[in-house]
Amino acid sequence: NAGVMQNPRHLVRRRGQEARLRCSPMKGHSHVYWYRQLPEEGLKFMVYLQKENIIDESGMPKERFSAEFPKEGPSILRIQQVVRGDSAAYFCASSYRGSENEQFFGPGTRLTVL
Amino acid sequence: GIQVEQSPPDLILQEGANSTLRCNFSDSVNNLQWFHQNPWGQLINLFYIPSGTKQNGRLSATTVATERYSLLYISSSQTTDSGVYFCLGGGADGLTFGKGTHLIIQP
Numbered sequence: 001n002a003g004v005m006q007n008p009r010h011l012v013r014r015r016g017q018e019a020r021l022r023c024s025p026m027k028g029h030s031h032v033y034w035y036r037q038l039p040e041e042g043l044k045f046m047v048y049l050q051k052e053n054i055i056d057e058s059g060m061p062k063e064r065f066s067a068e069f070p071k072e073g074p075s076i077l078r079i080q081q082v083v084r085g086d087s088a089a090y091f092c093a094s095s096y097r098g099s100e101n102e103q104f105f106g107p108g109t110r111l112t113v114l
Numbered sequence: 115g116i117q118v119e120q121s122p123p124d125l126i127l128q129e130g131a132n133s134t135l136r137c138n139f140s141d142s143v144n145n146l147q148w149f150h151q152n153p154w155g156q157l158i159n160l161f162y163i164p165s166g167t168k169q170n171g172r173l174s175a176t177t178v179a180t181e182r183y184s185l186l187y188i189s190s191s192q193t194t195d196s197g198v199y200f201c202l203g204g205g206a207d208g209l210t211f212g213k214g215t216h217l218i219i220q221p
Contacts, residue, residue: 042200042212045211
C-alpha cells in the first residue's frame with residue numbers, strides 16, 4: 001500500500017527553465033495539496049485540487065506557477081521561468097476526502113535553481 | 115485565513131526529559147494534525163486530532179477545540195525525537211502550518 005509518491009526527489013534547474021513536479025496520491029485519495037518550504041522556514045499552503053478541479057489556489061503565486069490534477073495520472077506543479085527564489089522543498093499531500101480530513105505527505109521534491 | 119502559533123520556537127532537553135509543545139489557532143478548526151519533520155526532511159504523521167486526546171507510545175496529544183489550542187506531549191525523550199514539530203490547522207476555509215518547534219534532544 002504505497003504512500004504519497006513524488007518525483008523527482010531532487011531537481012536542478014537554471015534560471016529561466018521550467019520545473020515540473022509530480023505527485024501521485026495514496027490509493028483511493030482524490031484530494032491533493034501542494035505546500036512549499038523555503039530554507040529554514042515552515043510550510044506554506046499553495047494549492048488544493050480535486051480530480052480535474054482546483055478547489056483553492058489562494059497560496060499560489062500569481063505568475064509562473066500552475067497546478068493540475070487530471071482525471072488520469074499524477075498531479076503536476078509547474079513552475080515556468082524559474083528564479084533563484086523558487087529554490088525550496090515542495091511537498092505534496094493527499095487525503096481521502098476534503099481538507100477537514102487527515103493529510104498524508106510525500107517525501108518532497110527539492111528544487112535548486114542555479 | 116486561520117492563524118496558527120506554535121510555542122516554544124526552540125527547545126533543548128536532555129535525553130529522558132518530558133516536554134510539552136503547544137499550538138494555538140485563531141479560529142475553529144475541522145482539521146488539526148501534528149507532524150515531526152526529521153533531519154532528512156520527511157514529514158511524519160503523529161496525530162490527526164481535531165478534538166479530544168490520543169496516545170501513541172511515548173507521545174500523546176490533546177486538542178481543546180473550544181479554547182482553540184492543542185498540546186503535544188513527549189515523554190522520556192530520545193535523541194531520535196530531535197527535529198521540528200509542526201501543527202497544521204484549518205478546514206474548508208483553508209489550511210495553515212505553524213512555524214514549528216525545533217526540538218534538540220541531547221544525549
